[in-house]
Amino acid sequence: MCKFFVHSLTLWKTFLENDKIPVEIKYLGGIILTELDSLWEAIQNSFRQYTGQVTFDNFIAPAKPISLSQNRLEIELPTPMHRDFWNKNLTEKLKEYVQRELGRPVEPVYVLTGEKAKSPTPQNVTGSTSNIPLNPYYNFETFVVGDGNKIAHAAALNAAERPGYMNPLFIYGGVGLGKTHLMEAIGNYMLKINKNARVKYVTSEEFTNDFINSIQKRTTEQFREEYRNLDLLLIDDIQFLADKEGTQIEFFNTFNTLYDQQKQIVLTSDRMPREIPELQDRLVSRFMWGMPVEITPPDLETRIAILRSKVEEDHIDIGNDTLNYIAGQIDTNVRELEGALTKVQVYADLSNEIITPHLASRALKDFRHSTKHRITVDEIQKQVASFYNITQADIMGKKRVKQIVMPRQIAMYLTRELTDYSLPKIGKEFGGKDHTTVLHAIDKIEATAKDDSQLQKDIHKLKDQLQA
Numbered sequence: 001m002c003k004f005f006v007h008s009l010t011l012w013k014t015f016l017e018n019d020k021i022p023v024e025i026k027y028l029g030g031i032i033l034t035e036l037d038s039l040w041e042a043i044q045n046s047f048r049q050y051t052g053q054v055t056f057d058n059f060i061a062p063a064k065p066i067s068l069s070q071n072r073l074e075i076e077l078p079t080p081m082h083r084d085f086w087n088k089n090l091t092e093k094l095k096e097y098v099q100r101e102l103g104r105p106v107e108p109v110y111v112l113t114g115e116k117a118k119s120p121t122p123q124n125v126t127g128s129t130s131n132i133p134l135n136p137y138y139n140f141e142t143f144v145v146g147d148g149n150k151i152a153h154a155a156a157l158n159a160a161e162r163p164g165y166m167n168p169l170f171i172y173g174g175v176g177l178g179k180t181h182l183m184e185a186i187g188n189y190m191l192k193i194n195k196n197a198r199v200k201y202v203t204s205e206e207f208t209n210d211f212i213n214s215i216q217k218r219t220t221e222q223f224r225e226e227y228r229n230l231d232l233l234l235i236d237d238i239q240f241l242a243d244k245e246g247t248q249i250e251f252f253n254t255f256n257t258l259y260d261q262q263k264q265i266v267l268t269s270d271r272m273p274r275e276i277p278e279l280q281d282r283l284v285s286r287f288m289w290g291m292p293v294e295i296t297p298p299d300l301e302t303r304i305a306i307l308r309s310k311v312e313e314d315h316i317d318i319g320n321d322t323l324n325y326i327a328g329q330i331d332t333n334v335r336e337l338e339g340a341l342t343k344v345q346v347y348a349d350l351s352n353e354i355i356t357p358h359l360a361s362r363a364l365k366d367f368r369h370s371t372k373h374r375i376t377v378d379e380i381q382k383q384v385a386s387f388y389n390i391t392q393a394d395i396m397g398k399k400r401v402k403q404i405v406m407p408r409q410i411a412m413y414l415t416r417e418l419t420d421y422s423l424p425k426i427g428k429e430f431g432g433k434d435h436t437t438v439l440h441a442i443d444k445i446e447a448t449a450k451d452d453s454q455l456q457k458d459i460h461k462l463k464d465q466l467q468a
């Protein structure tokens, strides 16, 4: 980079900072990336893993970051419905991702195109000690009970009414099926009964960050004080503790302290405790002490009931025939179902038409295509494991025997082929392996398959099964 250019950048940076807009500028092969650009790119990548394609295309892609200051991120959205959707479904994840990227909490502010920013509306819950405030919408009243979630719902209600009785409550299941909703419902219930209840909701990544920060700042005593004096500890996505040995030890001690005091612990995960790779046996066994409960995808009737409850709540005028149509199109997960409903509303609003099944079919015309091809790493691992008669834990573990190494490499290869995961992300999903291990696995399978017709057939069969 020439001297003059560096000087100009420095001046520009100084100018922006003096104007109280701290902006980090990076020069990447001819493109100037501000802190905001690179932050937004990282956030979009995280959302890509979290939501389905439809939600991403319709709600995340149209959002534009406008400015970033010490504690405020301004985002422009095209319609009020987009703002509602972000408020209801994406804000907490956004805050979590920003905190992870910047290492500081930032409050998002949504601005509609052509509208000036209003002050942020933090949703803090009185009495909660959480870093992440509970979402007041996630309560038992708004949770629709159906076949796939009735046991989990009953167990969650029981944990809320009789804390410590069934401990821990471990809720597991696929993406967007209501695990966080149920978990936070327990917290909201407890705070309704007693507004001074000490409730803490964090993701396992945040627990890890808090722990690491406390070591760095020499405040582990404070950390322990905070996590071990609670009435209710809610930890979301516990599977991400997988390869974090030190954090697992700390969590083990936190768990024991709360458990001994009969304080309720609620954990969610995308899989059963024993299927979480590299989770210490003593944690696996503790997670099984209470009652692991699964949430499975909702059947058609439950999906229709969920849509009805959403439109009633938001006072939206949509006929049952349209709701039935939407519910028939989306059988992936409830987050996608909500996304589809909002998409139909936005479409009707923009085209100034009333909502009918025909309009819904136009609005959702790309939906089937985009959801059908969304395959998860979990599905790939399970499918490959059962194909080769080994377990998912073998696929994610470290055993070097031949019967396991090859299927593991095939699973990594298929993940690269069938998802948009990066090499480091694949490594993480396979029990915290390095990206070079993943690259080696992919190269190995590609090279072997060239001359091995049986391997080619196996890969084809697996792909067909996964895409069916």
Ligand SMILES: Nc1ncnc2c1ncn2[C@@H]1O[C@H](COP(=O)(O)OP(=O)(O)OP(=O)(O)O)[C@@H](O)[C@H]1O
Binding pocket: 050, 088, 089, 138, 142, 143, 144, 145, 149, 173, 174, 175, 176, 177, 178, 179, 180, 181, 182, 270, 306, 334, 335, 338
């Ligand atoms: N049974 C239900 N009734 C009403 N709303 C539901 C139900 N199940 C899920 N939802 C809604 O679907 C959306 C996704 O749910 P939630 O975030 O709890 O899923 P999750 O299982 O935690 O997903 P992830 O694994 O991606 O974190 C939320 O807006 C939630 O309110």
